[in-house]
Amino acid sequence: MELLALFISAILINNFVLYYFLGICPFLGVSKKLDSAISMGLAVTFVMTITAVISWMINNWILIPYNIGYLQTVAFILVIASLVQLVEMFIRKMSPPLYQALGIYLPLITTNCAIMGLALLAARKYYTFFEAVVFGTGSGIGFTLAIVLMAGIREQLDLADVPEPLKGAGIALIVAGIMALAFTGFSGMIKL
């Protein structure tokens, strides 16, 4: 039950984009078309789940037992960078259609602060293994939800008459703000 609450709160309440402001770059950059937004969301969800597993292992089996917590930042960023490379190679070999769909988005994920943020947040909240996995998947789905909603709105926005200086990123940010406002309506739904 607690895991379910954590899962829902990661998707709706503590949404990565709209609450933690993580992953803003892809959120603004890849949200112009609906199908690329879906691919990006899937890629992020996939990598986030794996990152949650690996970073939990690194933190609890290496960093904490040897009391070298100060290496956390360095360890996590290296693990994430090599992990994304590995995942990319693995998908290319195992599933060419999936690679076609996710291909160009995977390398972009390395510099996505959402992945690093996930590892850091999970470590700071002292999640157990299963909590970390649920948190990772839920956050990924939350990211997907936000970016897909955003892409849907932006496709409509192309036809709207937006004041010249606000075109592009400006109006996208304001739309994101209104979305964040709507999402704050979910807070209080679950008490953690």
Next chain:
Amino acid sequence: MATKTLSAEYVKGLWDENPVFRQLLGLCPTLAVTNAVINGIAMGLATTFVLLLSSLVVSLIKKVIPNQVRIASYIVIIACFVTVADLFLQAFFYPISKALGPYVPLIVVNCVILGRQEAFSSKNSVGRSMIDALGMSTGFVLALLLLSSVREILGAGTFLGIQVLGSWFKPWIIMLLPAGAFIAFGLLLGLALLIESKTQKRRA
């Protein structure tokens, strides 16, 4: 690029290539920590520290780094300085470190820093890279200061914790919420573009 004077190298970071308003880089910390001016300044200074020192190191050892592993090398260099900044804040400014939370270690994935290493420090001399890093950091601090001032004044009626608006003022709580960050930044961005297009017309 070599034709630019050193002062032009510095000034470009303030407006023409301002990392936040013109290049839209480093948006995550910009939006996340600007609910109070003091947090904005602390984040700006921490980023300045990391950017300056990583630019120094990268421009010093740029000839030694093999091209294939340059990004990984930059990340390790940046991560080291981020750890230094993080531990320093925890030791001497604990309340601020607590308020900034995971966003201090997240400086490591701030695209402003990696972007400058890749685009500038890896190709230019040490002095020039330092000037460039200084200019970009100043631009970043200014942007954080602007956004956090707007949000703190409208959201709490205070500036650096000091009451600036009278008791008649009802704080706009929304400005302190994530939604306020997005909307305020979107409007400021539009304003920046408006000013830019107006000045360009005058120049032409």
